[in-house]
Amino acid sequence: MTRSDTTVTDAAEPRYRTSLGASDATTITLLGEDLASDIMGEVGFGELSLWLLLRRRPExxxxxxxxxxxxxxxxxxxxxxxxxxxxxxxxxxxxxxxxxxxxxxxxxxxxxxxxxxxxxxxxxxxxxxxxxxxxxxxxxxxxxxxxxxxxxxxxxxxxxxxxxxxxxxxxxxxxxxxxxxxxxxxxxxxxxxxxxxxxxxxxxxxxxxxxxxxxxxxxxxxxxxxxxxxxxxxxxxxxxxxxxxxxxxxxxxxxxxxxxxxxxxxxxxxx
CATH class of the missing domain: 1.10.230.10 (Cytochrome P450-Terp, domain 2)
Structure with a gap:
């Protein structure tokens, strides 16, 4: 193994933090809620926009x-x-x-x-x-x-x-x-x-x-x-x-x- 190969292998994978949205093979999470069941049809777009902006549910x-x-x-x-x-x-x-x-x-x-x-x-x-x-x-x-x-x-x-x-x-x-x-x-x-x-x-x-x-x-x-x-x-x-x-x-x-x-x-x- 070359020196450059060792460097790449040993390097820590970068992590990118977010509190907004994420998804996997079967679900989408937005702001800590299940997008399909908790947000769609339940939260208006104005409230959702403010929620995204504040990253906490608005009053x-x-x-x-x-x-x-x-x-x-x-x-x-x-x-x-x-x-x-x-x-x-x-x-x-x-x-x-x-x-x-x-x-x-x-x-x-x-x-x-x-x-x-x-x-x-x-x-x-x-x-x-x-x-x-x-x-x-x-x-x-x-x-x-x-x-x-x-x-x-x-x-x-x-x-x-x-x-x-x-x-x-x-x-x-x-x-x-x-x-x-x-x-x-x-x-x-x-x-x-x-x-x-x-x-x-x-x-x-x-x-x-x-x-x-x-x-x-x-x-x-x-x-x-x-x-x-x-x-x-x-x-x-x-x-x-x-x-x-x-x-x-x-x-x-x-x-x-x-x-x-x-x-x-x-x-x-x-x-």
Missing amino acids: PGQTRVFEAVLASLADHGFVPTAIAARLTLLSAPDALQGALAAGLLGGGSRFLGVTEDCGQFLAAKVSALEAPLPDEDAGWDEVARQIVKEERAARRIIPGLGHPTHTSDPRVPRILQIAEEAGLRGPHLRLFEAIGRVHHEVLGRTLPLNGAGVGGAALVDAGIPLPMLRGVALLARAAGLIGQLAEELEQPIANEIYLSVHRHTDYVDPE
Whole structure:
């Protein structure tokens, strides 16, 4: 036996640890449960998604808030992510996964990313507060007032404040209601609400709180890890994009979008 053969034989086999899923010849285990008998037909997809994310079974209130946020972010019409998905399907109709991926790749700081940005922003502000946290709205208002002043002085935009379409985003009061009913209206939502109440005193104008922002606040209060906030938004938008692509197959508009741009293109020589 050569030296190299001995090295290979004596080397310990690598082990790869997971607490998610595994399978053998006759069974599939997921999250410590038998997939076929304990999960399929017994656990909804929203709860399962949160269970996979947390790697522990969520409480019913967590699931309700999580699913409400998913619903709030699923689809908003012909936004860039939907248009990108439809145009990609036009270009490559044999690759549905490419069209779906194209739409998801468009989730960033302007679309979907606000959920993550707002959650991260509020988490940083809450963690910087000295204990005990305020009990009443007046206390949170004072905290929010100081934060808005600091952000304005630094010329920074407050995530979750303002919306290009809505003067009053209908998702905000509904998610607040659901979080309250679930017992999960925690410090991040309390601070977010307070920013909505007092920002006009500092900025000199009133802006609406938006659904992406309240979703981020609600997810943090529901125990979603900060690095996964954008993942939740992308999960929600995946459902909406599947709907967009299904509609595109039945009622196509992508070719007209392409032709419209083509017909209205003005070529100019480079300077």
